[in-house]
Amino acid sequence: MSVKNKKSKRIFYFDALRALAIITVIMFHVYLRIGKGASVGWGMPPSPGWIATDLLATIARCGVAIFLMLSGALSLGRVWDIKPFLQKRLPRIAMPFVFWTVVLASLIVLVYYFHPFSMFNYFHTFDFNTISTFFYNAFMGDTVWFTPYWFFWMILGTYLIMPVLNKWLLHADLKEAEYFLVIWLVTCLFSYTINFDFPVNLKYFTGPIGLVVLGYYLRHTDRKIFNNIYYAIAIFLASAIALVGLSYMFSTPSEFYVFERYSILFAFEVTGIFCIFKNFGQLNINWKFLSNPDSIFRKSVFSIAKYSYGIYLTHQFVMNFLVIFLVGHVRYTFLIVILVILTLVISWGGLAILNRVPYLNQWIGAK
Known part of the structure; x- marks a missing residue:
């Protein structure tokens, strides 16, 4: 059936998915920053550090995929024109991207200028060419403090093609979407x-x-398979177990194996996650903090979702600072937990404060 006449409204499970997505992004980037050294724990049985790293590198790699799925769930199948869509969406992603790149890169340059032997040792000479190259690499996501910024260019390309997809889906039924997805899954499997x-x-x-x-x-x-909580849980668990198990099988004492972002196992995993959140009410769990819209939990979920894009743009900078001060002083397994929590809280709290500054809130990455 066509969905073009369905009206959209704020739905809590979308906010919960967005909050989960940014938390898992942080978890995966913690793995990229400190986790690869845990490959030495591979063996029979693997060390606790290796297991923790395996969970970070496999199950927690779903964040970007969830963000993309939310873009489709919220924007496709609705009647809108190209110009208003692009006028609304492009500044929302471009303005925070430019703002945080300029601010954070400038901060790095200033710190290095006053402390040339600091951790920002990226400048062989302090001249215009070196600094401009550094800023260019920051915008491109080609330097360690800005590696997540590839996401901006990917989501920009996605938004540019989305009007074409939307026009197709407005005049198609869901079987045609299934046709597309089947072929996409073939590419996920082979490529x-x-x-x-x-x-x-x-x-x-x-x-x-x-x-x-x-x-x-x-x-x-x-x-039915996508609207039943128990099927959703089964899809998630089967794919998660396969990811963890196969990662162990393909790893070596010197190399930790991680599947490609668009592998078919990740496609199944995020399908299960999305459907679990969509159908969570079927479990009939009557916990007040879940059902009460004024609970601290739900307000926190909404707030994290609201600032998720800003958190994405700033969390790597925060995390790298924390790594400098914490690595070598905290046990590895505890370090993972501490880094994830502190990176989230500091990024989130900083954005909540900046959001109160007039005219600045539209630049920081808050919805």
């Missing part, structure tokens, strides 16, 4: 899981665009 060249060129179905369509589809489908 990103078993790394085998499929004989048919399917490049137009690969990558992030499939996750956008998947989010739209899972929100609107009436198929």
Whole structure:
């Protein structure tokens, strides 16, 4: 059935998914920053540090995929024109991106200027060419303090193609979306899981665009398997166990194996997560902090979701500072937990404060 006449409204499970997405992004980047050294714990049985790292590198790699699915769930299948859509969406992602790149890169330059032997040792000479190159690399996400910034360029390309997708889906039924997703899953299997060249060129179905369509589809489908909490839990657990187990099998004492972002196992994992959140009410859990919209829990979820883009743009900077002061002083397993919590709280709290500054709130990455 067509979904073009369905009205959108604020739905809590979308906020909960967005909050989960940014938390898992932080978890995965903690792995990238400190976790690779845990490969030495590989063995039979693996060390607690290796297990913790395995969970970070596999199950927690779903954050970007969830963000993409939410973009599709919230934007596709609705009647809107290209110009208003782009005028609304592009500044919302571009302004915070430019703001935080300029602010954080400038801060790094200033710190290095006054403390040239500090941790910001990226400048062989302090001249215009070196500094401009550093700023360019920051915008491109090609320096360690700005590596997550590749996301901006990816989501920008996704927004540019979204009007075409939306026009198609407005005049299509969900079976046509299923047709697209089946072919996308084939590319996930061959190109990103078993790394085998499929004989048919399917490049137009690969990558992030499939996750956008998947989010739209899972929100609107009436198929029982995607609208039953127990099926959703089974999909998630099966894919998560497969990710952890296969990661262990393919790892070595010197190398930690991580699946590609668009592997078919991650596609199943995020499908399970999305459907668990969508159908969570079927569990009939009557905890007040979940059902009461004024509870601290729900307000916190909404707040994290509100600042999720700003947290994404600032968390790597915060995390790197924390690593400098904490590594070597805290046990590895505890260090993971501390880094995730402090990175989230500091980034989130800083944005909440800046959001109170007039005219600045539209630049920091708050919805």
